[in-house]
Amino acid sequence: MPKVKTNRGAAKRIKTTSSGKLKRKKAYAGHNFTSKSTKRKRGLRQATLVSKGDEKRMRDLIGK
Numbered sequence: 001m002p003k004v005k006t007n008r009g010a011a012k013r014i015k016t017t018s019s020g021k022l023k024r025k026k027a028y029a030g031h032n033f034t035s036k037s038t039k040r041k042r043g044l045r046q047a048t049l050v051s052k053g054d055e056k057r058m059r060d061l062i063g064k
Contacts, residue, residue: 022062
C-alpha cells in the first residue's frame with residue numbers, strides 16, 4: 001500500500017505545538033478592515049487552537 005500524501009495546503013496553515021496541539025490562524029483577517037472594529041482586528045492577529053471536533057480531520061490532512 002502506498003504512503004498517504006500530506007495535504008500541502010493544510011500543512012502550510014496548521015502547525016503543531018510542543019504539547020501536540022494544532023495551531024491555526026483566524027479567518028476573516030484578509031481585507032475589508034474599515035468595517036471591523038479595532039478590538040476585533042486585534043483579536044484576529046492572535047493564533048488559536050484547532051477545535052476538538054476538527055482535530056482528528058486536520059491530523060489526517062497533515063499526517064500527524
